[in-house]
Amino acid sequence: MSEASASAPSERPLLLAPPSEDAIKIEVDSESAKVKLDALGPMVVNSDGTLSRIANWAQLTEPEQARTLRRSMFDRLRLAKQEQVSST
DSSP: OOHHHHHSOOSSOOOOOOOOTTOOOOOOOTTOOOOOOGGGOOEEEOTTSOEEEOTTGGGSOHHHHHHHHHTHHHHHHHHHHHHHHHHO
16 A cells, blocks of 8 residues: 555545444424433532533442532532632
8 A cells, every 4th residue: 555545535434333332312492502311410520620420320320420510510620720720
């Protein structure tokens, strides 16, 4: 294979895989840009300021989810710390 053919873009566009059968369909109202993704669980602020989700949120029991939500106080502290660092 020549260098030119190896670096040339493919003529066929890459396609997305079709959604799985257990995929959740979300319909967004055109008048409102808000979408609730409660089934995915809360966003968590990591110590470096990045965001993530709790991977096993759907498998947690209600008391475990409640304890996790109470810990969101730490997220607020981390956000405040990030704001202080970025403003200096």
